[in-house]
Amino acid sequence: MVTIKDIAKIAGVSPSTVSRSLNDHPHISNKTKEKIKKIAEELGFEFNEAARTLNKKKTNTIGVIIPQFFDDMRGEIFFANLLGKLIKEAQLKGYHVRIEYEIEKNQIKKLVQSRSVDGLLLLNPYIKKEDIDFIIEKNIPYIFLHYVAENYKDKKLNYVRTNQEKGGYIATKYFIEKGYRNILTLGGLSINSEFIERTNGYKRALKEYNIKNEYILDTDVTFEAAKNAIKKMKNNLKNIDAIFAQTDLMALGVIEALNELNYSVPKDIPVMGFDNIQLGTYFKPRLTTIEQPIAKLAKIGVKKIIELINKKIEINQIIDPKLVIRESA
Amino acid sequence: MVTIKDIAKIAGVSPSTVSRSLNDHPHISNKTKEKIKKIAEELGFEFNEAARTLNKKKTNTIGVIIPQFFDDMRGEIFFANLLGKLIKEAQLKGYHVRIEYEIEKNQIKKLVQSRSVDGLLLLNPYIKKEDIDFIIEKNIPYIFLHYVAENYKDKKLNYVRTNQEKGGYIATKYFIEKGYRNILTLGGLSINSEFIERTNGYKRALKEYNIKNEYILDTDVTFEAAKNAIKKMKNNLKNIDAIFAQTDLMALGVIEALNELNYSVPKDIPVMGFDNIQLGTYFKPRLTTIEQPIAKLAKIGVKKIIELINKKIEINQIIDPKLVIRESA
DNA sequence: CTGAAAGCGCTTACAG
């Protein structure tokens, strides 16, 4: 493998000069610079990353911590999407991403103590208080992405996340403005607070329009559970004008249940989802839904953690979801 | 950050001894070892990764090269799935994965020349001949995963991939043994040879049973294209007993088209897919399909590249797909 | 069983 020393020998200069030339240091004559760059190019030289990291104490790596298990398929789709976008965003900015499932107990500490990353993107609501304390104490740049640590509400944490409450609000308001008054929302049973927030948005919209009738039903966050829930309440469906399911997969379950009960969607009962997964665009009726801004989440998350690493900022950000109107509602 | 020197000072020994103790070098007294390990533990010491990499010329990193664009949604689902599994498999074996979209032209060379990875998992059919030549010339451990480079058929390359031909064969044979004789297969228009291979499997099965009627139709690899193709041939459908669509998404498109044309699936025309994506388990009829062995692909791919890095083996492997019988066929 | 020394491939403060 070719090193700076090899180039120095060929060019008849010192390794210092080679280093400075290749790094475009200002006080080097253009003649030397060009000569050295040409030799480097010809030999296919690239800086040894480990040597640079050791010397500069900078890895250009962002650690991404993800949970080992997902509750459901939905989590997997979401994560897979987000990870792909994180990788790409980081790469575009000259960083790369080191993704680790949280498996061992001291994983975050090891990652930090071994100086393997410059900062952390925490994509995991289950991060232990002990780890968070450690990150803060050591002053490691970090951002909670999408989630904010559930078990550590008291401290002010850095985060970039979606405004779930607003998503619930937009969905509900959409129905209200179309004239519906008896709106059922299907929330999720999960320790994650996103469903609570969406339901809060639902409530706020109703309140704003002075609607007293709240229909809230929480089920497991799956296609099947949502489908079964609707089938079980078949005798009460005549009271319902519209359904806001808090995930797309649940919305698809709801639609299948309604079809089997001979309700037409959206004519008899319109259905709205949440997430905007590809899946929702395939089957008829195409799903109207609230879009999770995954691309934005990735873009802003990567941008902010890099800024934090370079000490430029320290601000939280909440991203708005977006209504996607198709056919189901 | 705590270093080996700090520990040496506290323990009253040399850095060499600390290094050897922490690495469980044989000729160190247990007393010293224990003392030093205790101090290291108390201080939260971890080896500096860059320093170790620089010295040992081993990164414990597997480079994963993926294409920047996917033809279709199917590609994205497949990749997202595979990447997640690769990350996990590598982590379980003490490696990690550095995923790079192929964006710049000299990306693979840079990755190799900067000594950032110990080996490469190539998840990209479009790798340039020049890069392949470079990898082979530099003797970099590499494996083509899933794909084998399209534009470099002549050389013997390392690969781990799915037996697509066998998948096509199994699917077709399943129909034949159920008594169907007029089987349409919907292949994909793609430079990727997987569809050609599946169609070859289809042909082999027909031949084996002396069936002369081949019905082969190639369309874009999308839900819509498959759906439209079936709708366009509505007048010829009466000749068809069964349909083998070469992706699940296409199979779902076929089913939607058949429903709209008032054919019942599987009663009138059974439909088989390929891939076994989650999506296929949601809607009725649940999709019968051929499973792409993604988990195995990841597991074997990671295992083999690590073995290659450690010079243990040099063998290719083809993994068999699996028939998943549900309701649609 | 343990230590001093050299080296991995860079960068940069210091000196000229």
Added chain:
DNA sequence: CTGAAAGCGCTTACAG
């Protein structure tokens, strides 16, 4: 504008 030297944090051949 350029070089010699020290240092980043480890490992290990050599010596004792």
